[in-house]
Amino acid sequence: MTVHTELPHPHHTATRLSPETAGPRGDSLTRLIEQLLRPGALQMAAQPIVSVADGTTVGYELLARTSVQCSTGPEQWLEHASYLGIRTEFELACLQAACERGGPPGGERIFVNLSTSTLLDPRVEPILGDLPPRVIEITEHEPVSDYQGLRRRLQNWPAASQLLAIDDVGAGYSSMSHVLQLRPHFIKIDRSLVQNVHRDSNKLAILRGLAGFARQCGVASLAEGVETNEELSALRAVGVDLVQGYLLAKPGDGWPEARHWRSPRSVPRRRKDSGPNALSALRDRVERMVDPIDAADEVTAHLYDHFAFLPSVYVERAGILRFLSGRGQWQVLDGIEGGVGLTGSAFAGAESVLVQDVTADARYREAVPGVVAELAIPLTVNRRIVGVLNVDAPAQLDDQQVQAVHDSARVLEDAFTRTGVALRWDSPLAEFGWHAPRVAEAKSLQELADATIAAGIDVAKLQSAALWSRSDGELVLRGATGARADDIAGLTDYQIEQLAGLVSHVASSYSTGPVVGRTFGAMGLLRDQGFGTIFVAAIRDRGTPTGLLVLAGPDAGTMPMESVQAVELLCVLAGVTLARIEDPS
Numbered sequence: 001m002t003v004h005t006e007l008p009h010p011h012h013t014a015t016r017l018s019p020e021t022a023g024p025r026g027d028s029l030t031r032l033i034e035q036l037l038r039p040g041a042l043q044m045a046a047q048p049i050v051s052v053a054d055g056t057t058v059g060y061e062l063l064a065r066t067s068v069q070c071s072t073g074p075e076q077w078l079e080h081a082s083y084l085g086i087r088t089e090f091e092l093a094c095l096q097a098a099c100e101r102g103g104p105p106g107g108e109r110i111f112v113n114l115s116t117s118t119l120l121d122p123r124v125e126p127i128l129g130d131l132p133p134r135v136i137e138i139t140e141h142e143p144v145s146d147y148q149g150l151r152r153r154l155q156n157w158p159a160a161s162q163l164l165a166i167d168d169v170g171a172g173y174s175s176m177s178h179v180l181q182l183r184p185h186f187i188k189i190d191r192s193l194v195q196n197v198h199r200d201s202n203k204l205a206i207l208r209g210l211a212g213f214a215r216q217c218g219v220a221s222l223a224e225g226v227e228t229n230e231e232l233s234a235l236r237a238v239g240v241d242l243v244q245g246y247l248l249a250k251p252g253d254g255w256p257e258a259r260h261w262r263s264p265r266s267v268p269r270r271r272k273d274s275g276p277n278a279l280s281a282l283r284d285r286v287e288r289m290v291d292p293i294d295a296a297d298e299v300t301a302h303l304y305d306h307f308a309f310l311p312s313v314y315v316e317r318a319g320i321l322r323f324l325s326g327r328g329q330w331q332v333l334d335g336i337e338g339g340v341g342l343t344g345s346a347f348a349g350a351e352s353v354l355v356q357d358v359t360a361d362a363r364y365r366e367a368v369p370g371v372v373a374e375l376a377i378p379l380t381v382n383r384r385i386v387g388v389l390n391v392d393a394p395a396q397l398d399d400q401q402v403q404a405v406h407d408s409a410r411v412l413e414d415a416f417t418r419t420g421v422a423l424r425w426d427s428p429l430a431e432f433g434w435h436a437p438r439v440a441e442a443k444s445l446q447e448l449a450d451a452t453i454a455a456g457i458d459v460a461k462l463q464s465a466a467l468w469s470r471s472d473g474e475l476v477l478r479g480a481t482g483a484r485a486d487d488i489a490g491l492t493d494y495q496i497e498q499l500a501g502l503v504s505h506v507a508s509s510y511s512t513g514p515v516v517g518r519t520f521g522a523m524g525l526l527r528d529q530g531f532g533t534i535f536v537a538a539i540r541d542r543g544t545p546t547g548l549l550v551l552a553g554p555d556a557g558t559m560p561m562e563s564v565q566a567v568e569l570l571c572v573l574a575g576v577t578l579a580r581i582e583d584p585s
Contacts, residue, residue: 029080035068036077037089042066042097045251046104048258049111049222049244051516052236053308053328057258058516059135060104061111061244063251064094091118095127103132104255111135111165116144120153128157135186137167138178147181154182161530165222169210179219183555185515185532187214189240191225198234211239212297218532218556220514237305239327241516278306279407286415295415296325299408303391304328307401310368310518313412314343315379315387315421320507321347322561324387330517330527333367334564335507341365343390346376350385352406356396365505368518373397377409381417428566431459439573445469445581449479452539452549452574457481459566460535462553464488468496469539469547469578475500478547487529488550495522499536500548507568508537510559532556535564537571541579549574 035041044062051058064074081090091114098112114136118124128134136154144150154164165186166178179187189210197203207223214221223235226245235243249256282302289295296313303311304327312332314321321336321343333341338348342363346353353376358364364374371392379387389409393401435455442448453465464482466489468475475496480489491499499522502509511519511534515527526534531552539547549571 029072029076030084032068032070032072033077033081033084033086033090036066037093041068042093044094044097044101045253046101046110046255047244047251048249048256049242050248050258052232052240052243053516055258057106057108058242059109059111060255061137061251062094062098062101064097065251087115088118088121088123091115092121092123092127095124095131099127099130106255107133109133109135109163111137113137113139113167115139116150120146120150125156128162133161135163135165137165137188138182138184139167144178144181151182179217183217184219185556186220186222186242189221189223191223191245194223194225194231194235194245195227196231198228198230204234204238207235207240208238211241214241215239215513216558218511218513218515218558220516220556239301239305241514278302279404279411282408283411283414286411289415290419292416292419292421293324295412295419299389299412299415300325300327303405303408307391307393307404309391309393309405310371311389311391312343313379313387313389314347316347316385317565321388322565323512324561326512328517329368329392329519330511330513330515331367331509331519331523332512333365333502333506333509335568337505340505342374343376343388346378346390347385347388350378352377354397354402367509368392369520370394370518375402375405377406379409379413379416381413381421386416386421428459428560428563429569431455432566432570435459435570436573439570440577442577442581445478445578448574448577448581450481452570453479453481455570456549456551456567459570460551460559460563462533462535462551464531464553465549465551467539467547467549468500470545475548482552484529484531484552484554487531488526488552491522491525495525496548498522499550500538500545503536503538503548504545508535508564510535510564511556513556513558515556526552530554533559535559535567537568539571539578540575542575546575546578 043065045065046060046062048057049059049061078087078090081087095112098110103110110132112134116138119136163185164182165188166184167188168190169179169187189207193203193207197207211221220241222242223240224244226232226235226243226247228247232243232247248258282298286295286298289298300311300313303309310328312326313324314336315324323332323334326332336344338344342353342355345363355361355364356373358371358374373393373396375397376388376390378385379389389412391405432455435451435458438451439455442451449467453467456465464484466480466485467478469478477489515532519527523534532555533553535551537549538545539549
């Protein structure tokens with residue numbers, strides 16, 4: 001598709017003239033836009049987008065450039081194209097240039113900017129179809145009058161090929177409205193908040209809030225315009241996931257390589273800011289908190305930011321350990337029994353467990369790759385063990401690091417003593433109660449599969465599901481429901497067994513937030529296919545796995561504990577019913 005249009009003269013439009021568009025300057029801009037809309041006049045430079053955690057490049061933003069001689073830049077071009085009423089034609093020309101550029105050799109996604117009016121224009125669809133996997137960035141500069149229509153348009157493209165970002169978050173009200181209405185995968189933090197952030201406590205507070213908001217919503221936070229090491233350090237400290245800017249690489253031809261910085265994940269020794277002052281600051285923050293989940297989030301953030309550990313906090317419920325908070329992992333194991341894994345061993349044995357080489361300890365259970373050492377510390381309140389603080393580490397731990405984790409555990413114990421560790425039981429259990437009779441009374445495998453899948457979708461508030469049961473030792477698909485159920489049901493036998501292996505000795509495994517955390521295997525494959533939330537649980541008969549339930553949805557987010565527990569109860573009930581159906585005697 002080639003974009004070309006006859007441009008109106010500025011003096012022939014009813015749009016109000018601005019100083020930038022009126023008079024001779026406006027005439028020259030009009031002539032420039034006419035040149036830029038000719039085939040080949042626009043090119044796209046690429047700027048890498050980089051993970052704060054490990055410095056890897058996860059994508060590239062494409063930015064409009066031209067060989068036509070001019071003294072203005074893309075912002076002025078877009079402004080004048082809007083004034084002329086042809087912004088959509090200009091953006092389509094930029095998309096066409098992106099198509100001609102092709103995709104990154106490593107398969108990373110490209111990020112391209114579009115206004116909402118262009119996204120709703122029918123001419124955009126064939127061009128987007130020619131692009132490699134992409135992230136559409138929607139800016140706040142144009143109001144959205146029909147969010148429902150925009151959501152329908154976005155649903156036309158599978159998430160495996162297209163994700164959504166909201167640009168300029170923090171610059172105004174409209175961007176936050178876009179976030180709440182459109183449920184994006186990324187929020188791009190406006191560069192005005194990034195500039196000199198290390199010198200501005202107000203900016204730091206806003207960024208910490210935005211990063212926390214994104215994490216709770218399962219959205220990746222991306223800060224643009226990073227130009228100094230001090231800014232990068234501040235962004236890392238407040239928990240921003242991704243960064244781009246001149247510090248890492250300038251936009252350029254080809255696919256520029258990001259400058260490698262000394263990521264804390266590659267530094268096994270204690271960092272400068274991880275000593276007594278950092279611990280004191282952590283204690284001060286936690287002491288002001290009244291919710292145990294907030295306290296756990298603060299402790300895991302501290303261990304992740306200062307030591308590059310992958311920390312998790314578990315609390316005891318009915319004799320098993322339930323996941324409460326974590327950082328750096330997209331996939332967790334939950335419902336851990338006493339004695340299972342290093343976390344369960346610390347809980348059952350009532351003492352800390354430190355393993356410097358996890359490959360040499362049979363108790364270790366892998367949840368993410370690249371772990372070298374693990375430390376699990378029981379959490380005690382009023383002489384009763386109420387949970388475990390666990391850290392996975394990319395290198396062996398020295399004495400100072402071990403002490404830092406113990407100090408963090410004491411901070412968390414104090415918080416739990418003050419706030420309690422009881423969590424709210426809410427509607428997911430009510431949903432389970434409504435579905436339980438149908439699951440319990442099922443008379444065939446098909447009835448059981450249909451009832452269990454329907455219950456799981458309602459309890460977990462997810463959209464797609466599949467269920468397997470074992471027959472002659474093999475997992476056999478019994479049912480699948482939802483818009484993307486075929487992607488789940490289409491897993492190979494090996495991948496299904498891999499998921500079953502994840503939950504062979506734990507109650508469930510599920511995703512925990514933004515899609516930039518680490519994962520592997522079939523869970524990672526489902527994520528790459530466009531699922532943002534994935535939940536896997538074993539169907540059991542008296543403790544023995546007899547089936548598998550997989551629930552998934554397109555939006556990333558944190559699974560509430562009450563939803564996790566309700567689905568696990570559902571799987572227990574389904575296991576009992578399955579045993580009755582297979583052996584009526």
